[in-house]
Amino acid sequence: MxxxxxxxxxxxxxxxxxxxxxxxxxxxxxxxxxxxxxxxxxxxxxxxxxxxxxxxxxxxxxxxxxxxxxxxxxxxxxxxxxxxxxxxxxxxxxxxxxxxxxxxxxxxxxxxxxxxxxxxxxxxxxxxxxxxxxxxxxxxxxxxxxxxxxxxxxxxxxxxxxxxxxxxxxxxxxxxxxxxxxxxxxxxxxxxxxxxxxxxxxxxxxxxxxxxxxxxxxxxxxxxxxxxxxxxxxxxxxxxQRLPQYTTQQLDYSGIRVTGVEVQPKQGPVNTLQTFWQQSDVDLSRGLDFNPRGSVLARFTHLQHSNFEYRINITNNTGAQAMGTCRIFMAPRNDERGTPMFFRDQRQMMTEMDKFTVSLNPGNNLMRRNSTDSTVTIPFERTFRNLDRNRPTAGSQNEAEFNFCGCGWPQHMLVPKGLPGTGLPVDLFVMVSNYQDDRIDQDLAGKCNDAASFCGVRDRKYPDRRSMGYPFDRLPRTGVDSLQQFLTPNMATTQITIVHTDR
Ligand SMILES: [Cu+2]
The missing domain is CATH 1.10.1280.10 (Di-copper center containing domain from catechol oxidase)
Known part of the structure; x- marks a missing residue:
């Protein structure tokens, strides 16, 4: 019960x-x-x-x-x-x-x-x-x-x-x-x-x-x-705010253009994400200090969203194979008064959704990426795993790695709750940066790195050489007041909505 x-x-x-x-x-x-x-x-x-x-x-x-x-x-x-x-x-x-x-x-x-x-x-x-x-x-x-x-x-x-x-x-x-x-x-x-x-x-x-x-x-x-x-x-x-602003040259990736981006949920129209409530049972027996031991199930209600796929069109005009880091963020389009946000404000609400390496063939490329692969999250089952099952010996390196694997934003909270009806207007942002400036050469075998954006990788370097939050961690160059003005050819935005169903 x-x-x-x-x-x-x-x-x-x-x-x-x-x-x-x-x-x-x-x-x-x-x-x-x-x-x-x-x-x-x-x-x-x-x-x-x-x-x-x-x-x-x-x-x-x-x-x-x-x-x-x-x-x-x-x-x-x-x-x-x-x-x-x-x-x-x-x-x-x-x-x-x-x-x-x-x-x-x-x-x-x-x-x-x-x-x-x-x-x-x-x-x-x-x-x-x-x-x-x-x-x-x-x-x-x-x-x-x-x-x-x-x-x-x-x-x-x-x-x-x-x-x-x-x-x-x-x-x-x-x-x-x-x-x-x-x-x-x-x-x-x-x-x-x-x-x-x-x-x-x-x-x-x-x-x-x-x-x-x-x-x-x-x-x-x-x-x-x-x-x-x-x-x-x-x-x-x-x-x-006092660091030098990124120049267009620093932000751009010469020869690489992001020509389009959309999100396609498992069901429903393109560029509309759905949130709703879900009930789950988890075993909380590890958190209790009374006897007898055994399962203690808690049934709780949490936010959930339907899984979706990013579809990103990238043109590679470098004439050769190219590597890039795809960085996906989103932020509300309007402020609390309903007016479009200035870039200075919006950049601080840019929420990291995913970050991954892409290999680009010369010409047009369609990159597809599942929302469940996000590098800020860990799967629901891992967040609520049984800490007694398959637990390595106390004090061992394996135990430290086991503990580390529990770090990560919960997958069910990846998408912020929407608004009912017409939904919450959101700017989705994609950038492909030059991998030569991002890469960290290291061996990640046997390491938990599926939430590396928020948790790093245990006893390894943070797997991205750029400043965390790049390219939104600094004030924009002069003259940039909106997200549109911030864009270089290797970036794109799309207007999406998040619709919440209160059931
Ligand atoms: Cu804290």
Missing amino acids: PITVPKDYTASDLEPEHRLWYFREDVGINLHHWHWHLVYPFDGSDAVVRKDRRGELFYYMHQQIVARYNFERFSNNLPRVQRLNNFREPIAEAYFPKMDSLVASRAWPARPSNTRITDMNRELDQIRFDVNDLERWTDRFVEACHQGFVMNTNGQRVTLDERTGIDTLGNIMESSQLSINRPLYGDLHNMGHVFISYSHDPDNRHLESFGVMGDSATAMRDPVFYRWHAYIDDLFQEHK
Whole structure:
């Protein structure tokens, strides 16, 4: 007998933020986030923490979460998420997790509307920080971005260059033990989580533990997670905005033209994606600490979409075989007021859908790619796999690889929810970049790399030499105000719609 997780168990429709319950409380999304922080810990043995571009991946994976969340907000007639940029202001958004009434083995404290974060002094947890600290760390971070360098612990300047600057800043921001100067730059992102998670009991007088924001397995359930990360992302943009803009020469791939792109769902009209609700049963017995052991099935409702295929026409006029990297993104076409978005805004909502290598014959090529092959996602069965089945020996390399394979955006959340009726208007974007500038030569045999865009590859280099989020990670060249104006011949866009059926 499965335990049914009701659709509306944490709030009612009196709370507008509750419209996004299906995203925030999605078990798969939370599993992805937990796995990500598990395989990219911020402290521990150096061999585990010091992974290729891990600071940059911290920035990029969370930037993409905020982009996707904003997408979903537009699907629910809500405006973009507001940055939590004033630590002295009460937090309007409340969250009452209620997980104890389902399966969690401890009570997760709630945060009522308009709670403020205050100076923290929890003797037992040995946590003592002031709100001032967050403000000081913010200022130092922004100062580094504006000056273009950070100061290491020997008082030497380290330039924030185009290639490694974002990685340095990612490790400072989180912060990880790789931070170049923890005494100076502090621990902004993590402590923000901690401040919010103890906002109901900052000095432990009520003997209450931390709320959901204090654990990577549960943090994404809380609306404030996205306000916090919108703020973190905005700070990274202080650096990104100062990098040289990509020139048309850098963006283009001479001789390669993308002449058309469309999406064809399994059923239904071309260029229309369908979303709907689905009920699934998963075994949650691994998360429970009571006896007897055995299956504990939970039946929950989640977003789903019908699978589809990208069809991309590419002309190769180089006269020889050519290799390229196909990069697919999408973003809402209009803002929350219904007016077409400026490129500056739209680029930050560009949601990565897929990225793969293509081999192009001279002349015309039709590339077909299934949505289930996306390099940001892992299959539904992997997200909800049984962790006891085929589990390698504890502590072995194989076990580490097994754990790593659980990292990846859940396939059922690849397509943002649509709007009913005429649907949500979306710009689909495709680019074929020059493989010579993208390639990383390495052996990936036996490695999980199907969600490499968000998770990298364990103990290997990030399998794309470009900046993460390329070509949308920087401000556009002068004169570019719209996506159309941004395009070089090796790029194309198509207007598609996402239609949601509320059943
Ligand atoms: Cu995170």
